Each structure stands twice: as C-alpha cells, then as structure tokens.
Amino acid sequence: MTEPDRRPLPASPQVPGRPCPAAAALQVVGEKWALLVVRELLFGVGRFTDIARNTGAPRDRLTARLRTLEQAGVVERHSGAGHSGRQEYRLTEAGQELAPVLFSLVQWGNTWLFEQPLAHLHHHTDQDTASEGHRHELTLATTCTTCGEAIRSGEITAVPPRSGPPQRG
Numbered sequence: 454m455t456e457p458d459r460r461p462l463p464a465s466p467q468v469p470g471r472p473c474p475a476a477a478a479l480q481v482v483g484e485k486w487a488l489l490v491v492r493e494l495l496f497g498v499g500r501f502t503d504i505a506r507n508t509g510a511p512r513d514r515l516t517a518r519l520r521t522l523e524q525a526g527v528v529e530r531h532s533g534a535g536h537s538g539r540q541e542y543r544l545t546e547a548g549q550e551l552a553p554v555l556f557s558l559v560q561w562g563n564t565w566l567f568e569q570p571l572a573h574l575h576h577h578t579d580q581d582t583a584s585e586g587h588r589h590e591l592t593l594a595t596t597c598t599t600c601g602e603a604i605r606s607g608e609i610t611a612v613p614p615r616s617g618p619p620q621r622g
Contacts, residue, residue, distance in 0.1 A: 468480065472613070473611075481521075481522075481525045482522070482525075482551065482554075484518065486508065486510045486514055486515060486518045488551075488554075488558070489510065490504060490508065490510075490515070490518055490519060490522060490542075491522075491527070491544065491555055492508075493507050493508060494528065494542060494543065494548065495544065495549075495551075495552055495555060499531075499533075499542050499543055500539060500541055500542075501515070501516075501519070501539075501542070504519075504542070522548070526545055526547050527544065527545060527547050527548040527551070528542045528543065528544055528545065529542070529543055529545055531543055553593065556574055556591065556593055559572060560574070560591075560592070560593050575588055575590055575591060576588070576589055576590075576591040
C-alpha cells in the first residue's frame with residue numbers, strides 16, 4: 454500500500470515545550486466550537502444557520518471558528534445548491550480525517566458520561582440511511598494496521614524522526 458500524498462496544512466502551529474503533533478493539532482481543532490463544527494460537517498450539515506442551530510454556538514464565535522478552520526485547511530466554502538447564493542461549508546481531506554477523533558469522543562462520552570447513550574452512531578454503506586442492507590451500530594477500536602493488534606495504554610512511545618526534532622527559528 455502506498456502512502457497518500459500528504460501536504461502540510463496552511464497553518465503550521467508552533468507549540469511550546471516538547472515537539473508534539475497532538476499539541477499542534479489542538480491549536481487548530483482543540484476548541485469546543487471547532488470540533489462541533491467538524492461534527493456537523495461530518496453529518497452532512499453545511500449551512501451556517503444549520504451549524505449554528507445544531508451546535509448552539511454564538512454566531513460571532515461560530516463565524517470566527519469557521520474562518521480559523523478555513524485558514525487552517527480543515528474546511529472550505531462552496532456555493533450552496535440552487536441559485537440561493539448561500540455559502541456552504543465542507544470538510545477538506547484533512548477535515549475528513551478527523552472523523553475517527555470525533556467518533557471516538559462520541560463513543561467515550563456515551564460510555565463514561567451518561568447512564569444511557571445520548572446518540573448511537575450507525576455505520577452504513579448506502580446513501581439511504583433507513584436501509585437495513587449494511588447497517589449496524591458503529592463501535593470503534595484502535596488497532597495497529599501493521600500487526601492488527603489492539604493498542605493498549607503504555608504500549609506506545611513517541612520517537613522523533615531520524616533527522617531529529619524540528620528546529621525552531
């Protein structure tokens with residue numbers, strides 16, 4: 454399998470302390486409203502008014518978050534369907550790759566924060582979500598794609614690239 458062609462996002466966050474891609478990612482998407490915007494876009498909601506309603510975000514904060522996510526290359530604006538002239542937001546490839554993060558947060562929240570789950574995620578491969586063809590509750594697991602084993606706490610180490618940690622200017 455070949456590695457996908459990855460290009461850095463336009464935003465290259467600088468983080469203090471240990472060089473850490475998680476810390477840099479949190480500078481882009483670590484704010485509550487940013488992740489809720491990504492959630493809505495993952496569920497196919499792209500109009501500003503619908504995102505505002507579904508997230509409960511204040512309009513000024515939502516505008517700022519969408520602008521930040523757009524500048525970071527996580528979302529992009531498109532002309533809406535029809536001739537309304539309204540803009541809709543969509544996830545870029547980088548934004549789409551946040552899906553496992555969001556779905557893991559949903560699963561974790563259902564498990565640890567509520568006696569009864571607030572929302573069940575279902576996996577289906579067809580466009581008709583009411584179809585029972587290939588449809589089941591989504592359960593995420595973190596596994597190593599190299600060996601297929603489940604990943605457990607304490608089994609991961611962070612190793613800098615052979616060229617060493619990035620230099621700060």
